[in-house]
Amino acid sequence: MKVTVFGTGYVGLVQGAVLADIGHQVLCVDVDESKVAALQAGRIPIHEPGLDTLVIHNQRLGRLQFTTNAADGVAHSELIFLAVGTPPDEDGSADLQYVLAVAKTIAQHMNGPRIVINKSTVPVGTADTVAAVMAQGLAERGVQHRFDVVSNPEFLKEGAAVADCQRPDRIIIGTDNPASEAKLRELYAPFNRNHDKIVVMDVKSAELTKYAANAMLATKISFMNEIANLAERLGADVEAVRRGIGSDPRIGYHFIYPGAGYGGSCFPKDVKALIHTAKQVDFEPLLLNAVEERNQAQRNVLFERISAFYQGKLRGKTVAVWGLAFKPNTDDMREAPSRNLMEALWAAGATVQAYDPVAMQEAQRIYGERPDLKLVESPLAAVQGAECLAIVTEWQIFRAPDFELLAQTLSDRVIFDGRNLFDPALPASHGLGYVSIGRPAIEPR
Numbered sequence: 484m485k486v487t488v489f490g491t492g493y494v495g496l497v498q499g500a501v502l503a504d505i506g507h508q509v510l511c512v513d514v515d516e517s518k519v520a521a522l523q524a525g526r527i528p529i530h531e532p533g534l535d536t537l538v539i540h541n542q543r544l545g546r547l548q549f550t551t552n553a554a555d556g557v558a559h560s561e562l563i564f565l566a567v568g569t570p571p572d573e574d575g576s577a578d579l580q581y582v583l584a585v586a587k588t589i590a591q592h593m594n595g596p597r598i599v600i601n602k603s604t605v606p607v608g609t610a611d612t613v614a615a616v617m618a619q620g621l622a623e624r625g626v627q628h629r630f631d632v633v634s635n636p637e638f639l640k641e642g643a644a645v646a647d648c649q650r651p652d653r654i655i656i657g658t659d660n661p662a663s664e665a666k667l668r669e670l671y672a673p674f675n676r677n678h679d680k681i682v683v684m685d686v687k688s689a690e691l692t693k694y695a696a697n698a699m700l701a702t703k704i705s706f707m708n709e710i711a712n713l714a715e716r717l718g719a720d721v722e723a724v725r726r727g728i729g730s731d732p733r734i735g736y737h738f739i740y741p742g743a744g745y746g747g748s749c750f751p752k753d754v755k756a757l758i759h760t761a762k763q764v765d766f767e768p769l770l771l772n773a774v775e776e777r778n779q780a781q782r783n784v785l786f787e788r789i790s791a792f793y794q795g796k797l798r799g800k801t802v803a804v805w806g807l808a809f810k811p812n813t814d815d816m817r818e819a820p821s822r823n824l825m826e827a828l829w830a831a832g833a834t835v836q837a838y839d840p841v842a843m844q845e846a847q848r849i850y851g852e853r854p855d856l857k858l859v860e861s862p863l864a865a866v867q868g869a870e871c872l873a874i875v876t877e878w879q880i881f882r883a884p885d886f887e888l889l890a891q892t893l894s895d896r897v898i899f900d901g902r903n904l905f906d907p908a909l910p911a912s913h914g915l916g917y918v919s920i921g922r923p924a925i926e927p928r
């Protein structure tokens with residue numbers, strides 16, 4: 484089948500490449516000329532495991548193409564995916580300008596029936612708004628064409644985006660139009676062989692399903708962070724509690740890792756957007772408010788621990804930071820807890836020496852040159868000349884460090900671990916102080 488995808492970010496590029504890989508003819512459209520030029524030349528603008536080989540392979544086979552020409556994109560296919568960003572506005576609501584711009588573009592160029600499939604995360608009711616914008620665009624041209632707007636939210640996780648797209652847990656199709664449903668069933672048939680993963684529902688429920696999924700996962704994390712704070716004050720160990728509750732299949736082991744707060748381009752923005760939606764319909768979302776509030780507080784916890792250790796006197800200190808990306812296996816630093824930590828350290832007068840396996844360029848892009856940030860080439864270079872170490876992202880490379888070397892290198896012999904990577908006995912056996920999340924702190928010896 485022929486498919487057009489508007490937006491070649493984390494969702495659009497991965498979705499486009501995966502659809503091409505199962506044999507569809509995919510044309511990806513983006514307004515970012517440099518991104519499209521890079522993709523045309525076989526350079527992948529984001530770090531996502533497996534994506535480069537998938538894109539290049541399908542490009543060579545002629546099944547995956549990139550353009551900035553929106554008219555070509557609209558002409559290419561009856562099926563048009565929307566995968567553009569929906570960033571948060573200042574009031575927390577989702578900014579729909581990019582989604583609606585594409586809707587207008589489609590209406591300007593369409594010369595036959597179209598099915599617009601929305602993969603962007605959008606508030607309930609957006610499909611109606613997209614349809615209204617398209618109807619107006621067609622009316623302005625004085626032409627009539629059939630179109631349908633379907634909700635088909637995306638559930639991929641960054642760092643595992645290709646695998647998630649190739650093996651989705653479920654495929655939500657929000658439509659009450661049997662013809663659109665049939666087209667999408669045909670498109671997704673290769674993902675649906677083992678058992679039926681397609682769940683069809685009305686458009687509004689599909690739009691809400693996306694927010695409900697992210698809010699549920701964010702709730703699990705904030706709940707666990709709340710328990711971690713309690714555990715610390717009560718002298719209990721949250722990791723033992725995590726294993727204890729996770730073994731109950733009704734609770735499960737997933738998404739109950741306490742840490743430095745959830746980040747990324749989705750949970751923070753989507754919880755805020757759902758809160759905004761609730762308020763618009765005069766409903767006070769007490770639980771979601773608390774999830775968001777706990778996360779705001781949690782993203783300061785690592786800094787608070789460091790500040791408490793130094794009794795607020797951080798001026799002139801050098802802090803090594805391991806991990807800048809919001810999670811492992813991505814270079815994405817949108818809403819990364821590392822940013823809260825570094826910005827608080829800088830405000831307190833400290834210098835940061837940071838290392839991340841793939842997000843160094845992104846950090847350079849965000850912060851540029853500044854005297855209190857040194858981006859270094861290895862975990863070891865980060866700790867050299869530093870007083871203490873803060874771990875923010877749980878990359879594999881940080882999981883088995885040479886504790887003896889750390890004890891000799893860090894002048895204050897202390898690790899602040901925002902991801903609970905180690906059995907506290909290990910750093911302690913080398914005389915290192917170890918301050919983690921929801922577990923008793925160990926003083927340096």
Ligand SMILES: NC(=O)c1ccc[n+]([C@@H]2O[C@H](COP(=O)([O-])OP(=O)(O)OC[C@H]3O[C@@H](n4cnc5c(N)ncnc54)[C@H](O)[C@@H]3O)[C@@H](O)[C@H]2O)c1
Pocket residue numbers: 489490491492493494495512513514515518566567568569581584585602603604605637638639640641748749
């Ligand atoms: N990142 C994720 O893990 C993830 C997962 C599921 C859902 N989502 C949702 O999917 C949507 C896209 O997220 P993302 O992370 O891929 O965003 P992104 O910022 O990585 O990419 C968006 C792309 O859209 C392009 N764009 C903007 N306006 C355009 C236009 N008029 N025509 C063509 N392209 C245009 C931008 O240049 C950019 O390349 C968001 O709504 C997000 O909430 C994201």
Ligand SMILES: O=c1ccn([C@@H]2O[C@H](COP(=O)(O)OP(=O)(O)O[C@H]3O[C@H](CO)[C@@H](O)[C@H](O)[C@H]3O)[C@@H](O)[C@H]2O)c(=O)[nH]1
Pocket residue numbers: 604637638639640641642697700704737738739740741742743744745746747748749750809810
């Ligand atoms: O037990 C956990 C699990 C995750 N996190 C944090 O939660 C954030 C989000 O992690 P994750 O969900 O793995 O990554 P995302 O790429 O943001 O994916 C989420 O957001 C996407 C965008 O909507 C959805 O498609 C995915 O299903 C959803 O998992 C990160 O900061 C993690 O460190 C924790 O603190 N504890």
